Amino acid sequence: MDSSCKEENGNPVNSSWVHGPIIVGAGPSGLAVAACLKQNGVPSLILERSQCIASLWQERTYDRLKLHLPKQFCELPFLSFPENFPKYPTKHQFISYMESYARHFSVEPIFKKAVETAEFDHVMQFWRVRTHDSEYCSRWLIVATGENADSVIPAIQGIEKFRGPVIHTSVYKSGSEFKNQRVLVVGCGNSGMEVSLDLCRNNAIPYMVVRNSVHILPREMFGISTFSITMELLKWLPLRLVDKFLLLVANFTLGNTERLGLRRPKTGPIELKNATGKTPVLDVGALSQIKSGKIKVMEGVREITETGAKFMDGQEKEFDSIILATGYKSNVPIWLKGTGFFTKDGMPKTPFPNGWKGGNGLYTVGFTRRGLLGTSSDAINIAGDIAEQWRIL
Structure with missing residues (x-):
């Protein structure tokens, strides 16, 4: 890295030229693309806003989280999970894998560097990436902040009146903090289901709000992971036929969820x-637990009151705490300027499998909606593409 670039309105900026790509984000996506670049002989620089790698996993996940897919589908390129890890590694095992991955490829992000703006300089033909105290310039910019950068906090009428705690699942650690409480869990995705289950196991009474329709599948079918079966079937059968098969088995094993x-x-x-x-x-x-009545399923919330909630079906109940299992969103529109490559929701406009490459040396990794498998394929594609340009330089 050379100090260079230029002054801003007459004030010198602490500015550096980066010889390889600048990668924004040190989650699995950022680490994977840095490792793939290194395998191709290309250096890179990762800027990360938090103080650790994989911060979503380290700082914003609950204690009992495990990978939902078998480990072979969650590996990053060029390094497998340890043999002795179980089929579905725990949160802590996954973090230790990430840390050993970074060590193995000598990936050393610069921490506590939140990117405020990134913009392509059309005159100089390079990217200017600014943090609160520095500017980094490079021919290439890789967006690796992912689909889950920021918590989604929905507007629910009256929520500001509620006297008890209201938290997002990103700060939820364990149901032991909610013993014997009546807890309203807003959301029924994987987080809402698992938090409700964790609350049950810690003698809390969860009420789970189901606003929309939801597909529930068994994690395994016939002793094999549902995801593995799906991936295999998709090689041979049309997608809609695979969907029909999954629903048939789900109805048989789980019963009618309606x-x-x-x-x-x-x-x-x-x-x-x-x-x-x-x-x-x-x-x-x-x-x-839903079938046994320990997790109570509720329709949408009409409004939150000081002591509880009124529901769409006219019921009213009191609660001690509210947990928002309302997911995450991309934060790209906040800091990436002037590209037109992303939608207003911060996802690439070009669908998978071609959403990894934009114009003027812009790349994206981890926005495929296909988990870590999608991340790996993006990382390999990006590294190959940049390595070709690198060799010509």
Whole structure:
């Protein structure tokens, strides 16, 4: 890195020229692309806003989280999980894998460097990436902040009146803090289901709000992961046929979820995920607690009161705490300026598998809505593309 670039309005800026690409984000996506670049002989610089790698995993996940997919689908390029890890590694095992991955490829991000703006300088033909105290310039910019950069906090009428704690799942650690409490869990995705299950196991009483339809599939079918079966079938059969098969097995093993207040969408689970990014819920035990009445399913919330909530069906209940299992969103529109490559929701406009490359040396990794498998394919593509340009320089 050379100090150079230029002054800003007459004030010198602490400015550096980066010889390889600048990568924004040190989650699995940023680490994977840095490792793939290194394998191709290309250096890079990662800027990370938090103080650790994989901050979503380290700082914003609950204690009992495990990978939802078997480990072979969650590996990053060129380094497998340790042999002795279980089929579905725990949160702490996944973090240790990430840390050993960074060490293995000598990836050393610069921490506490939140990118405020990144913009292509059309006159100089390079990217200017600014943090609060520095500017970095490079021919290439890789956006690796991912689909889950910031918490989604929905506007719910009256929520500011509620006297008890209101938290997002990003700060939820364990149900032990909610013992014997009546807890309203807003959201029924994988987080909402698992938090409700965790609350049950810690003698809390969860009420889970199901506003929309949701696909629930068993995590395993016939002793094999549902995801593995799906990937295999998709090689041979049309997508809609695979969806039909999954729903047939789900109805057979889980029963009719509609009777429990969990309506299935009209569109099949894989087709829906490809179209909207909405992941089916892989059941790890919440459904049996719903069937036994320990997790209570509620319709949408009409409004929150000082002591509880009024629901769309006219019911009113009191709660001690509210947990928002309302997911995450991309933060790209906040800092990436003037490209037109991303939608207003911060996702690439070009669909998978071609969303990894924009114009003027812009790349994106980890926005495929296909988890770590998508991240790996993006990282390999980007590294190959930049390495070709690098060799010509």
